Amino acid sequence: MAKAHVYKRDHINTDEIIPARYLNTDDEAELAKHCLEDLDVHFVKKVQPGDIIVAGSDFGCGSSREHAVWAIRGAGVKTVIAKSFARIFYRNAINNGFNIIELPEALKKINNADELQIDYQNGLIKNKTTGIDIKFAPLPDFALEIINDGGLLEHIKKK
Amino acid sequence: MAMTITEKILAKAAGKGKVAPGELIDANIDICLCVDVTTPPAITMLAEKGIDKVFDAEKIVVTPDHFQPAKDIKSAELHKRLDEWARRHKIKYYYKIGRAGVCHALLPEQGHIRPGEVIIGPDSHTCTYGAFAAFGTGIGSTDLAAALATGKLWFKVPASEKIVFNGSLCPGVYSKDVILAVIARIGVDGALYKAMEFVGPALAEMSMQARMTITNMAIEAGAKNGIMAFDEVTKQYLDEHLKDKTDYTVFESDDDAEYEAAEHFDCSAIEPMVALPHLPSGGVPITDCAGKAMDQAYIGSCTNGRIEDLRIAAKILKAKKVAIRTIVVPATPTIWKQAMDEGLFDIFYDAGCVIAAPTCGACLGGFMGVLAEGEKCISTTNRNFVGRMGHPKSEVYLASPATAAATAIEGKLTDPRKYILKS
Ligand code: SF4
Numbered sequence: 001m002a003k004a005h006v007y008k009r010d011h012i013n014t015d016e017i018i019p020a021r022y023l024n025t026d027d028e029a030e031l032a033k034h035c036l037e038d039l040d041v042h043f044v045k046k047v048q049p050g051d052i053i054v055a056g057s058d059f060g061c062g063s064s065r066e067h068a069v070w071a072i073r074g075a076g077v078k079t080v081i082a083k084s085f086a087r088i089f090y091r092n093a094i095n096n097g098f099n100i101i102e103l104p105e106a107l108k109k110i111n112n113a114d115e116l117q118i119d120y121q122n123g124l125i126k127n128k129t130t131g132i133d134i135k136f137a138p139l140p141d142f143a144l145e146i147i148n149d150g151g152l153l154e155h156i157k158k159k
Numbered sequence: 160m161a162m163t164i165t166e167k168i169l170a171k172a173a174g175k176g177k178v179a180p181g182e183l184i185d186a187n188i189d190i191c192l193c194v195d196v197t198t199p200p201a202i203t204m205l206a207e208k209g210i211d212k213v214f215d216a217e218k219i220v221v222t223p224d225h226f227q228p229a230k231d232i233k234s235a236e237l238h239k240r241l242d243e244w245a246r247r248h249k250i251k252y253y254y255k256i257g258r259a260g261v262c263h264a265l266l267p268e269q270g271h272i273r274p275g276e277v278i279i280g281p282d283s284h285t286c287t288y289g290a291f292a293a294f295g296t297g298i299g300s301t302d303l304a305a306a307l308a309t310g311k312l313w314f315k316v317p318a319s320e321k322i323v324f325n326g327s328l329c330p331g332v333y334s335k336d337v338i339l340a341v342i343a344r345i346g347v348d349g350a351l352y353k354a355m356e357f358v359g360p361a362l363a364e365m366s367m368q369a370r371m372t373i374t375n376m377a378i379e380a381g382a383k384n385g386i387m388a389f390d391e392v393t394k395q396y397l398d399e400h401l402k403d404k405t406d407y408t409v410f411e412s413d414d415d416a417e418y419e420a421a422e423h424f425d426c427s428a429i430e431p432m433v434a435l436p437h438l439p440s441g442g443v444p445i446t447d448c449a450g451k452a453m454d455q456a457y458i459g460s461c462t463n464g465r466i467e468d469l470r471i472a473a474k475i476l477k478a479k480k481v482a483i484r485t486i487v488v489p490a491t492p493t494i495w496k497q498a499m500d501e502g503l504f505d506i507f508y509d510a511g512c513v514i515a516a517p518t519c520g521a522c523l524g525g526f527m528g529v530l531a532e533g534e535k536c537i538s539t540t541n542r543n544f545v546g547r548m549g550h551p552k553s554e555v556y557l558a559s560p561a562t563a564a565a566t567a568i569e570g571k572l573t574d575p576r577k578y579i580l581k582s
Binding site (some may be wrong): 010092 | 204205210226234235236237281282283285299300302304313315347348351352381383523527534542544545547
């Protein structure tokens with residue numbers, strides 16, 4: 001079961017997700033060690049494989065560094081649920097085959113440490129802790145196609 | 160159907176007669192920028208997928224900049240991967256160290272940016288190129304890999320928002336103050352996914368260098384691109400800078416094109432601005448924050464590291480001494496030489512500044528000016544996020560080169576008009 005790590009903040013930016021002082025490598029495992037370091041130094045210790053990050057609007061704003069997606073994925077995070085995403089982060093996630101969920105009421109319906117179960121196909125989050133079912137609009141078809149192909153490069157290779 | 164300039168450029172790039180906001184397109188890429196931090200991962204991805212090729216060795220511009228000259232061993236490895244790849248694919252426009260510079264200052268200066276074209280780069284401030292009536296946008300490494308291999312990339316056509324600059328700037332107020340005022344009003348996601356189209360009489364009076372400072376920061380409002388119309392000022396800059404390929408197509412927004420929103424600014428009323436930590440939208444007039452002690456001043460970056468910026472700072476620093484660490488970073492080797500030839504280095508030296516080699520360096524907390532815990536820096540860069548220039552508990556205050564120079568002299572946030580109106 002996936003646990004939610006809730007950050008009640010808008011504009012969590014790529015400098016907080018993976019500070020530039022670690023950008024001298026693109027090794028996912030190395031980046032993962034510093035995931036969210038400037039926002040929450042304890043995050044990497046707390047996170048378990050399959051967990052979920054939940055945040056406010058404009059998640060991933062700032063730089064174009066795809067290292068942000070790699071650090072999050074490398075840390076074992078399954079998905080990010082946010083009120084909205086910054087555009088380059090959104091692209092980078094899709095291009096990496098990393099599913100993300102845009103959910104305007106993210107911070108209202110999910111509390112820290114809630115256990116969540118996600119049905120991507122039908123756009124449904126089951127909050128096991130509160131017992132509430134939360135509907136979300138799945139990503140657009142073209143994005144799901146890229147994700148299902150395993151990312152943009154596999155997608156264009158297929159074409 | 161009426162279209163905006165952004166829609167027209169994207170329609171042409173997609174080989175279509177028209178496009179509308181929200182439409183998904185496959186666009187042909189005219190120029191693909193490659194920098195040191197984000198390109199090596201793309202190179203590796205391509206190799207891993209067995210598609211180690213480039214779509215056109217003459218449409219790719221390579222410059223190491225973020226960590227060049229290499230700041231440590233790992234950065235040196237990135238540069239090595241970039242160098243090996245650029246040579247192997249015979250990239251025509253590969254700026255090696257000595258000619259390399261901060262990408263968004265270098266590409267226009269070296270004549271790689273033409274109106275009507277689509278320019279992508281694995282750096283969020285690629286939106287700078289919109290100052291030339293072009294479509295420029297930042298992308299990630301996977302996007303870059305796809306573009307390098309195919310010369311194409313998917314885009315969703317953005318809706319446009321008009322930003323109107325009326326009036327005229329007062330002395331001591333610069334384009335940096337204008338864009339900080341815009342972001343302070345609309346917020347860091349005020350133009351999320353949109354095209355920000357800048358228009359108005361105050362813009363017409365600005366040089367290309369000043370205009371680039373504005374489009375550079377469109378991303379700080381969340382925009383996909385920032386764009387400006389072509390005019391005589393654009394033409395003159397291009398006449399002086401375009402080299403190998405000098406033809407281009409000029410697109411203009413139709414009078415009845417649709418905009419999702421419009422924001423009007425009276426530039427005569429804008430004061431020198433300082434964006435307080437930790438968001439670029441933290442802008443307040445200098446009169447509201449003057450007096451706060453700083454530890455460092457940083458004058459450089461793709462936002463304000465061009466020759467005009469250095470001239471503005473030098474004018475204020477002339478025959479003065481700085482009270483805090485002051486780091487001047489000309490954005491490209493050409494700017495560096497020009498500043499030296501014009502005697503600006505003498506002024507900086509006499510004032511007690513250090514002059515660095517062209518690099519992104521401390522703008523992103525890389526090297527050459529990184530902040531210690533608790534330190535505060537007045538900076539001409541574009542981002543003041545937590546930890547952006549160093550320790551997570553350091554602070555960055557964004558301002559114009561004039562405000563940074565005046566602040567350097569007094570060691571605390573200072574209104575530059577005091578120095579400008581006197582001289
Ligand atoms: S100068 Fe700063 S903002 Fe500009 S490209 Fe370099 S790191 Fe990015």
